Amino acid sequence: KNEVEQSPQNLTAQEGEFITINCSYSVGISALHWLQQHPGGGIVSLFMLSSGKKKHGRLIATINIQEKHSSLHITASHPRDSAVYICAVMEYGNKLVFGAGTILRVKS
């Protein structure tokens, strides 16, 4: 079993829909990252969470430390949101363990 599990693996949505991507992990962590990766490989850090909830524009990330679960929400989705979204947990020592990613496609 992977230390970090994401669901769904693939997600297709219509423009404007509310999107949720889930992440569960099994190890002790100091923080959790949500990352966005576009075709070509570049990775951008969206959020780093150690508790509670963070919001940036149309993106919202939540984490429940007790349940070892995090969600990334996208409100009013747009085709430019199409990308791979990766959950990564930071083990103590600043080592990241990544989920396999969720491939999101938003259709206009």
Place this chain on the structure above:
Amino acid sequence: DAGVTQSPTHLIKTRGQQVTLRCSPKSGHDTVSWYQQALGQGPQFIFQYYEEEERQRGNFPDRFSGHQFPNYSSELNVNALLLGDSALYLCASSPTPLRTDTQYFGPGTRLTVL
């Protein structure tokens, strides 16, 4: 302020050859981590360098080695390349290995082994 830079962008090698990939961290960062991302998978941690020493290592064979220079830039070396080494190699930098800070990623080097 330049972010994390990596070179080269793309590289094609043949089995058995050796390759060196380079990474310059974001200004003010002294810790560099290397990751391998196979097609369709999430990145896997290779190792982390701080103060010119390897601090942590993932589950990668000794064919994978690295170095960090006094200016904090880093190299990843892979010897005796295998077809399975074809992947996107990502470098990430952070201010220190001791704090939970955002890691900044470079654009990656795509290595193809034929």
